[in-house]
Amino acid sequence: MTSAKTLYDKIWDAHVVHQADDGTCLLYIDRHLVHEVTSPQAFEGLRMTGRKVRAPERTIAVPDHNVPTTAGRDTHIDNAESRIQVEALDRNARDFGVHYYPVSDIRQGIVHIVGPEQGWTLPGMTVVCGDSHTATHGAFGALAHGIGTSEVEHVLATQTLIQRKAKNMKVEITGSLRPGVTAKDITLSVIGATGTAGGTGHVIEYCGQAIRELSMEGRMTVCNMAIEGGARAGLIAPDEKTFAYVMGRPHAPKGAAWEAALAWWKTLYTDEGAQFDKVVTLRGEDIAPVVTWGTSPEDVLPITGVVPDPESFTGGKVDAVRRSLDYMGLTPGQKLSEIAIDTVFIGSCTNGRIEDLRAAAAILKGKKKKDGLRAMVVPGSGLVRAQAEEEGLAQIFIDAGFEWRLAGCSMCLAMNPDQLSPGERCAATSNRNFEGRQGRGGRTHLLSPAMAAAAAVTGRLTDVREMM
Amino acid sequence: MTPFTTLTGIAAPMPLVNIDTDMIIPKQFLKTIARTGLGRNLFDEMRYTSDGAEIPGFVLNQPAYRSAQIIVAGDNFGCGSSREHAPWALLDFGIRCVISTSFADIFYNNCFKNGILPVVLPEDQVAALMEDARRGANARMAVDLEAQTVTASDGTTFHFQIDPFRKHCLMNGLDDIGLSLEKVASIDAFEARAATLRPWV
Numbered sequence: 299m300t301s302a303k304t305l306y307d308k309i310w311d312a313h314v315v316h317q318a319d320d321g322t323c324l325l326y327i328d329r330h331l332v333h334e335v336t337s338p339q340a341f342e343g344l345r346m347t348g349r350k351v352r353a354p355e356r357t358i359a360v361p362d363h364n365v366p367t368t369a370g371r372d373t374h375i376d377n378a379e380s381r382i383q384v385e386a387l388d389r390n391a392r393d394f395g396v397h398y399y400p401v402s403d404i405r406q407g408i409v410h411i412v413g414p415e416q417g418w419t420l421p422g423m424t425v426v427c428g429d430s431h432t433a434t435h436g437a438f439g440a441l442a443h444g445i446g447t448s449e450v451e452h453v454l455a456t457q458t459l460i461q462r463k464a465k466n467m468k469v470e471i472t473g474s475l476r477p478g479v480t481a482k483d484i485t486l487s488v489i490g491a492t493g494t495a496g497g498t499g500h501v502i503e504y505c506g507q508a509i510r511e512l513s514m515e516g517r518m519t520v521c522n523m524a525i526e527g528g529a530r531a532g533l534i535a536p537d538e539k540t541f542a543y544v545m546g547r548p549h550a551p552k553g554a555a556w557e558a559a560l561a562w563w564k565t566l567y568t569d570e571g572a573q574f575d576k577v578v579t580l581r582g583e584d585i586a587p588v589v590t591w592g593t594s595p596e597d598v599l600p601i602t603g604v605v606p607d608p609e610s611f612t613g614g615k616v617d618a619v620r621r622s623l624d625y626m627g628l629t630p631g632q633k634l635s636e637i638a639i640d641t642v643f644i645g646s647c648t649n650g651r652i653e654d655l656r657a658a659a660a661i662l663k664g665k666k667k668k669d670g671l672r673a674m675v676v677p678g679s680g681l682v683r684a685q686a687e688e689e690g691l692a693q694i695f696i697d698a699g700f701e702w703r704l705a706g707c708s709m710c711l712a713m714n715p716d717q718l719s720p721g722e723r724c725a726a727t728s729n730r731n732f733e734g735r736q737g738r739g740g741r742t743h744l745l746s747p748a749m750a751a752a753a754a755v756t757g758r759l760t761d762v763r764e765m766m
Numbered sequence: 767m768t769p770f771t772t773l774t775g776i777a778a779p780m781p782l783v784n785i786d787t788d789m790i791i792p793k794q795f796l797k798t799i800a801r802t803g804l805g806r807n808l809f810d811e812m813r814y815t816s817d818g819a820e821i822p823g824f825v826l827n828q829p830a831y832r833s834a835q836i837i838v839a840g841d842n843f844g845c846g847s848s849r850e851h852a853p854w855a856l857l858d859f860g861i862r863c864v865i866s867t868s869f870a871d872i873f874y875n876n877c878f879k880n881g882i883l884p885v886v887l888p889e890d891q892v893a894a895l896m897e898d899a900r901r902g903a904n905a906r907m908a909v910d911l912e913a914q915t916v917t918a919s920d921g922t923t924f925h926f927q928i929d930p931f932r933k934h935c936l937m938n939g940l941d942d943i944g945l946s947l948e949k950v951a952s953i954d955a956f957e958a959r960a961a962t963l964r965p966w967v
Contacts, residue, residue, distance in 0.1 A: 315956040322929075335796050383797055383799060386799055420967070430847050452942065452943050455943050456950075460945075494842060495845070495868055594784050613783075614841060615783060720816065730788070730846060732786045733788070734788060734811045
């Protein structure tokens with residue numbers, strides 16, 4: 299069965315420009331997404347060497363990491379360093395002639411939300427960005443992964459990347475999810491099962507009934523966190539839902555081009571009998587709403603669980619968990635559902651899409667956040683924000699006492715003014731609970747948008763199923 | 767890029783697993799538009815209190831390790847964000863080699879672009895080197911990229927694997943953009959072929 303290929307094999311093979319005898323490949327890149335934090339040194343490198351951007355028409359830039367999420371940001375950014383980075387992107391986009399969505403454009407947002415929204419991301423493509431959450435685009439059956447700044451410069455100059463092929467890993471979620479369980483619970487549960495290095499050296503293909511039953515938004519949430527499982531990329535084979543999502547987007551093919559594209563896209567699946575180097579299977583019915591308790595995304599348990607004992611781990615993880623619990627201010631045996639929180643953050647490239655806001659609003663409708671708690675919704679793009687306003691979701695959040703912000707990465711990585719204070723405990727729909735991630739000393743619990751909404755109402759980590 | 771051939775230096779032990787790139791260089795230092803100057807803030811939140819005073823217990827603040835050039839680390843070093851500021855900060859501090867049982871993919875790639883050698887060794891060998899590193903300034907390890915070896919202070923030598931192309935680039939300090947541009951005819955040909963096969967892209 300050597301001719302049977304995985305989805306990853308097919309996309310890889312379609313993009314090999316050159317293969318050296320030792321297996322090192324030059325891989326063609328169809329879409330290059332660029333943001334303000336990891337690109338200035340790359341553009342500067344081009345200037346210093348007198349090189350050009352080889353394919354500006356395949357390069358899309360948008361500021362997202364640094365931008366404030368409050369009004370007035372299109373005319374002035376207070377933080378001088380942030381302003382310089384955003385201005386550098388303005389200048390670089392103009393000088394090198396790449397597609398650009400400035401802060402003043404309603405289409406601006408988190409790069410991984412803008413790409414799919416504008417139809418830049420299409421099945422079978424190779425997509426890279428100087429950002430680890432580029433894995434998001436894998437939801438379309440695109441081979442998408444994060445790169446460093448030197449590689450950003452390499453792609454700008456050559457439209458290729460030097461790569462060695464990764465191994466194939468299959469993650470199958472059988473059956474259906476139970477009520478109250480979402481894509482975020484799938485992706486966190488997979489990381490809980492495999493560990494943050496479980497996917498290292500692999501590209502994961504997510505499959506199975508529970509994955510097929512997810513919306514495109516949900517699939518993006520699953521693939522987004524492939525990187526937290528250590529994988530280079532996550533992939534989901536495109537299907538009718540994918541095609542329906544893509545159709546009519548500004549940069550999606552139209553007419554005869556659409557038909558030709560569709561014919562190829564329909565061949566993008568893993569052949570019967572194709573070999574995977576690693577296989578992980580979870581039953582959809584077994585997945586519960588989960589929260590993280592530690593400082594690694596693998597530190598995850600069902601909300602019905604208790605904070606674990608460091609001694610129940612082995613090897614280097616014993617000390618790591620001890621350190622985590624000290625940092626998080628938690629005690630072994632403490633019920634997760636009794637952990638009181640100070641702040642709720644709904645947003646990020648993991649959970650800042652319209653479906654995420656709908657899920658949170660469905661829980662919040664007619665309710666108020668707990669007194670004294672800080673709660674914030676940061677839509678993933680200006681268009682998500684506008685749609686949420688049109689659907690009445692914004693009003694539900696505002697009535698519940700949430701701040702309704704402008705689009706950006708915001709408190710997911712806290713490069714802009716949206717940060718936690720030392721000891722402040724946050725229920726966050728983002729992707730990383732690392733020490734200091736959301737602000738020095740800040741304590742992050744990762745969860746789904748519905749779970750975040752439930753926590754906002756009660757002021758503690760809460761099983762959303764009790765509120766449905 | 768400075769070539770990497772051999773290195774003999776002090777190794778700092780960092781046994782913590784899953785040391786992520788947020789720990790290596792927190793986000794507030796990502797606002798720079800330069801590649802240099804980040805060494806002062808390497809491991810910032812582990813290294814300094816919030817008012818900027820050194821935390822004496824942190825390994826790189828201890829007299830024996832202030833001029834470390836090697837880090838021996840726990841599993842899955844460099845996980846998380848793709849920020850190349852992490853290897854930039856390591857390099858700016860003076861670290862040229864990191865030894866662990868495993869590295870996160872993007873960080874591992876980024877090291878090679880900056881003249882840093884990431885060495886992967888089995889658990890028992892990393893444990894032996896970790897013990898050696900704990901001996902402080904008396905423990906000077908020797909790394910030889912050509913021979914693909916790490917030699918502990920007692921003379922024990924461990925052999926490591928490395929991709930031959932990456933080894934070649936690192937040993938010669940090669941600019942891989944220049945190398946790839948030598949294949950511009952292949953890139954042109956690919957684009958012409960793709961324009962026929964997948965004109966919608």
